[in-house]
Amino acid sequence: xxxxxxxxxxxxxxxxxxxxxxxxQTSGFNGLFWYQQHAGEAPTFLSYNVLDGLxxxxxxxxxxxxxxxxxxxxxxxxxxxDSASYLCAARSGAAGNKLTFGGGTRVLVKx
Amino acid sequence: ETGVTQTPRHLVMGMTxxxxxxxxxxxGHNAMYWYKQSAKKPLELMFVYSLEERVExxxxxxxxSPECPNSSHLFxxxxxxxxxxxxxxLCASSQEVGNEQYFGPGTRLTVT
Numbered sequence: 001x002x003x004x005x006x007x008x009x010x011x012x013x014x015x016x017x018x019x020x021x022x023x024x025q026t027s028g029f030n031g032l033f034w035y036q037q038h039a040g041e042a043p044t045f046l047s048y049n050v051l052d053g054l055x056x057x058x059x060x061x062x063x064x065x066x067x068x069x070x071x072x073x074x075x076x077x078x079x080x081x082d083s084a085s086y087l088c089a090a091r092s093g094a095a096g097n098k099l100t101f102g103g104g105t106r107v108l109v110k111x
Numbered sequence: 112e113t114g115v116t117q118t119p120r121h122l123v124m125g126m127t128x129x130x131x132x133x134x135x136x137x138x139g140h141n142a143m144y145w146y147k148q149s150a151k152k153p154l155e156l157m158f159v160y161s162l163e164e165r166v167e168x169x170x171x172x173x174x175x176s177p178e179c180p181n182s183s184h185l186f187x188x189x190x191x192x193x194x195x196x197x198x199x200x201l202c203a204s205s206q207e208v209g210n211e212q213y214f215g216p217g218t219r220l221t222v223t
């Protein structure tokens with residue numbers, strides 16, 4: 001079966017750092033995505049990890065540990081516009097054609 | 112037009128109606144997807160197409176019928192829906208199946 005867990009909501013202050021954790025139990029796992037979704041808008045791609053380690057992309061970084069079934073998204077120097085839901089999604093299947101999403105973590109950035 | 116477009120943006124239909132959702136991608140991608148997003152539930156993958164061929168069907172009820180006439184267009188035909196089918200239906204595309212996906216704005220469907 002497929003199971004993705006992430007916290008429902010987090011609050012942080014502008015300029016701070018927030019880490020959103022995601023744990024997954026996915027048979028045939030072969031990669032992990034993070035998407036950002038602002039209220040009323042479509043999800044947009046943030047990052048992709050297939051190997052263990054940290055991928056850095058500007059203010060956003062994503063980490064993966066395949067042995068632990070664990071990933072996190074790190075948001076640095078938080079800005080008000082970072083208030084959004086962050087979706088963790090695990091890819092599986094021989095052709096990578098299965099994508100299972102977590103429920104999303106709503107991040108609220110306060111001044 | 113750029114990116115992924117969807118029409119209509121909003122749709123209200125009765126349980127006996129038949130309607131279709133349309134998605135078009137202008138990115139030259141080979142894979143297209145339909146998702147359902149309900150309040151307080153994770154995004155659910157419904158169908159995956161690669162070069163007009165369906166490669167994934169996630170146990171979706173037969174009242175939802177996808178069609179992919181070419182790699183740029185994807186339809187979702189709806190008939191005899193239930194109120195619990197009310198949701199945001201998102202279309203997405205990617206270069207190949209499994210790559211990062213680009214989402215359309217969605218169709219907000221209400222079944223009365």
